Amino acid sequence: MYDNINDTYDTAIMVLSTLNEETAEKYLLEQLASCGHESAKWHAYLSKVYLRTDRPEMALQEALESVKIQPDYAYGLARAAYAYVFLNDAKNALKYGRKALKFCGDNYIIIRILISLFNYCGKYKECDNLLKKLENLECEAADFYYTKACVYYNLEEYEMGLENMLKARDLGYSNQYDMNLQLADLYFMLGDYNNALKHAQIALKIYDDDYDVYYQLAKIYVAMNKNGNLLKTLKKCVAHGYQDEFIYGGMALAAYNMKKYHKALEYVNQALIFNKDTAANNFMKCQILTDMDKTEAALEACKKAIEANSSVSEFYTKCSYLYTNLKDYNKALKYANIAIAVNPDDSYAYYLKGFVLSRFGQYTPAIEAFQRVIKMDPTDPENFEDICECYALVENYKKLLEYANTGLMLNKDNPVLLYYKAQALTMLGEPKKAVTIFKKLLDIDSANASNFVAAAYCYSQLGMWHECLEYSNQAIMLDRKNAEAFYLKGCAFQNLDRPAEAKKMFEKADILTSV
Numbered sequence: 001m002y003d004n005i006n007d008t009y010d011t012a013i014m015v016l017s018t019l020n021e022e023t024a025e026k027y028l029l030e031q032l033a034s035c036g037h038e039s040a041k042w043h044a045y046l047s048k049v050y051l052r053t054d055r056p057e058m059a060l061q062e063a064l065e066s067v068k069i070q071p072d073y074a075y076g077l078a079r080a081a082y083a084y085v086f087l088n089d090a091k092n093a094l095k096y097g098r099k100a101l102k103f104c105g106d107n108y109i110i111i112r113i114l115i116s117l118f119n120y121c122g123k124y125k126e127c128d129n130l131l132k133k134l135e136n137l138e139c140e141a142a143d144f145y146y147t148k149a150c151v152y153y154n155l156e157e158y159e160m161g162l163e164n165m166l167k168a169r170d171l172g173y174s175n176q177y178d179m180n181l182q183l184a185d186l187y188f189m190l191g192d193y194n195n196a197l198k199h200a201q202i203a204l205k206i207y208d209d210d211y212d213v214y215y216q217l218a219k220i221y222v223a224m225n226k227n228g229n230l231l232k233t234l235k236k237c238v239a240h241g242y243q244d245e246f247i248y249g250g251m252a253l254a255a256y257n258m259k260k261y262h263k264a265l266e267y268v269n270q271a272l273i274f275n276k277d278t279a280a281n282n283f284m285k286c287q288i289l290t291d292m293d294k295t296e297a298a299l300e301a302c303k304k305a306i307e308a309n310s311s312v313s314e315f316y317t318k319c320s321y322l323y324t325n326l327k328d329y330n331k332a333l334k335y336a337n338i339a340i341a342v343n344p345d346d347s348y349a350y351y352l353k354g355f356v357l358s359r360f361g362q363y364t365p366a367i368e369a370f371q372r373v374i375k376m377d378p379t380d381p382e383n384f385e386d387i388c389e390c391y392a393l394v395e396n397y398k399k400l401l402e403y404a405n406t407g408l409m410l411n412k413d414n415p416v417l418l419y420y421k422a423q424a425l426t427m428l429g430e431p432k433k434a435v436t437i438f439k440k441l442l443d444i445d446s447a448n449a450s451n452f453v454a455a456a457y458c459y460s461q462l463g464m465w466h467e468c469l470e471y472s473n474q475a476i477m478l479d480r481k482n483a484e485a486f487y488l489k490g491c492a493f494q495n496l497d498r499p500a501e502a503k504k505m506f507e508k509a510d511i512l513t514s515v
Contacts, residue, residue, distance in 0.1 A: 024049045040070035047079040056086035067096075074103040078113045090121050097121075101130075106137055112147045116154045131155075142173035149182065158189040177206040177213075184216050193224050211242045218250050230254040245274040249281045256288050264288045279309035286318060295325050313343035320352045329356045347376040347383075354386060363390045381411040388420040400424040415445040423454060431461040449479035456488045468492040483512035 028046040032039070043066035050059035060083035066076030077100035084093035097117045104110040111134050118127040134148060145168035152161035165183055173179045180203040187196035200217045207213070214237040221230035231254040234247050248271035255264035265288050271281045282305035289298035299322045306315045316339035323332035333356045339349035354369030370387035377383055384407030391400035401424035407417040422437035438455040445451055452475035459467040469492035475485035490505030 025053070040066040040073045040076050043069065044073070044076040044079050047076075047083060051079075051083060051086060056083055059083040060087060072103045074100045074105070074107065074110050077103070078110050078117075081117050082113060085117060085120060093117060094121055094123065101126075106133075108134060108137055108139065108144055108147050112151050115151050119155060127155075140171065142168045142171035144168075145171060146173050146179065146182075149186070153182070153186060153189075156189075158186055162186045162190065177203050177210075180206065181213060181216060184220070188216070188220055188223070193220055196220050197224070208236075209240055211237065214240075214242065215246075222250070222253070225257070227254040227257040231258075243274075245271045245278050245281060247271075248274070249278070249284060252281070252284050252288070256284065256291075259291075261288055261292050265292070277304075277308045279305045279312065279315070282308060283312075283315060283318070290318075290322065295322050298322055299326075311342060313339040313346040313349060316342060317346065317349050317352060320349070320356075324352065324356065329359050332356045333360075345376065347373050350376070351383075351386070354390075358386065358390055358393075363394045366390050379410060381407040381414045381417065383407075384410075385414075385416045385420075388417065392420060392423060395427070397424045397427045401428065413444055415441055415448075415451075418444070419451060419454060422458065426454075426458045426461060431458050434458045435462070447478065449475045449482050449485065452478065453482060453485050453488065456485070456492075460488060460491055463495075465492045465495040469496065481512055483509045486512065 025046070028042055028049065032042050032046070035042070043062045047059045047062035047066065050056070050062060060080060063076055063080035063083050067073055067080060070076065077096050081093045081095075081097035081100060084090075084096060094117075097114055100110060101114055104114065111130055115127055115130045115134065118124070118130065131151070134151065137144070145164045149161045149163075149165035149168060152158070152164060162183070165179065165186055169179055169183070180199045184196045184198075184200035184203060187193070187199065197217075197220050200213060200220055203213045204217065214233055217233045218230055218237075221227070221233060231251055234251045234254070237247050248267050252264045252268035252271060255261075255267055265285070268281055268285045268288060272278065272285070275281075282301050286298045286301035286305060289295075289301060299319060302315055302318050302322065305312075306319070309315070316335045320332045320335035320339065323329070323335060333353065336349050336353040336356060339346050340353065343349070350369045350372040354366045354373065357363075357366035357369060367387055367390045370383070370390065374383050374387065384403050388400055388403050388407070391397070391403060400420055404417045404421040404424060407414060408421065411417075418437055418441040422434040422441060425431070425434035425437065435455070435458055438451070438458055441451055442455065452471045456468045456471035456475060459465070459471060468488060472485045472489040472492060475482055476489065479485065486505045487509040490502045490509060493499070493502035493505060
């Protein structure tokens, strides 16, 4: 991309291309040294190069030199405004931006800069006025539509951005690399990842030694969950000499998603060498270590992520989760509460709070926490499982049945909710209905001894002792240490007039209960 400021500048593509920033700086400095008189234009262009190479102080110096030479030079004023933005000086940014507005006329390049400036500074009325001015310009030029596309991109109006970028392409916009890279980004923002990938790959064929194209490809591969391609792309980036925390962090993410945890840990540690205080990479390290069952090391990494950025509730919920794994429920509750304070809409934080409170036997506040989870996401049947457990433990079988039924409306085959529904029906004196539910449950989940125990108990309530014996036997086959199964088998033998066998089962149940 280059700036064509009302005059022909045949070296502009070379001078201001993103591909040749070092060359641009050298060329412009030579021009300034050799020209018989100082040029406002050269200083303004040099300001842009310095801004692109992350030297905002030098960018401001050159822009101010430009307007010192020519106080009414709109482009120099606009570049000064932009330099002030990068130096977080909104007051002076607006001051120079408004000066540039007085002299910019119908120059769409400068209008583009000022639209972005006013939008960034929250001056939306001025931004809208300039946007209307831009739309009223009549110019069938590729550069013009490219400029409009960039404006709409900055305003997050991606459909309009794409429409104008395609017009620029159709009119033969000269910088094919930059145009395809911008098209890739616009399609990406619109969620059209196939077209985004197509244009990023075209850009890569045109020029394969630019960080931006690899970064764009990496974003697309992350969105498309193509972890192998992501890893391959970032390795190429490293081979071209681009190495930083973001690249190695992306490699860690790819390896992690591919379940290559040792490689992922190697990459994320490399990323942290570049910057040990990056929240994202410390949290990535936490996730990797969690899946490697290194809970204490994962906690350490998560706390470093919090030190780097204390405003992300997910970091606190992760700490809470890790403390539940260590059965340190006091700290688990502490971090769940902090997560809620940071983000009152974090449903997982409420879930963890409810889970910990239930482990403390504080079922009423646990139920309140689970109710918040359901209120935030009433469409997930699994959100009803824990509140059902609490209602079962406090023996509120009417509420248990209510919540089990609501959850089963979302997934009629949820085994946990079927179990609780059957339990509620049994305890509410409707064992026949419960038997029907248990038969369905056992078709779905026949590997859980607790299901057979509950069914056996249900049959005992109906006085169906042969069935009670059958199901308690099934439970014992699955779990030889299930005291309740032996007890129910004893009850069945006793009611089937087999007292000696019943005595043995009761004795076994007593032994298992006392262990």
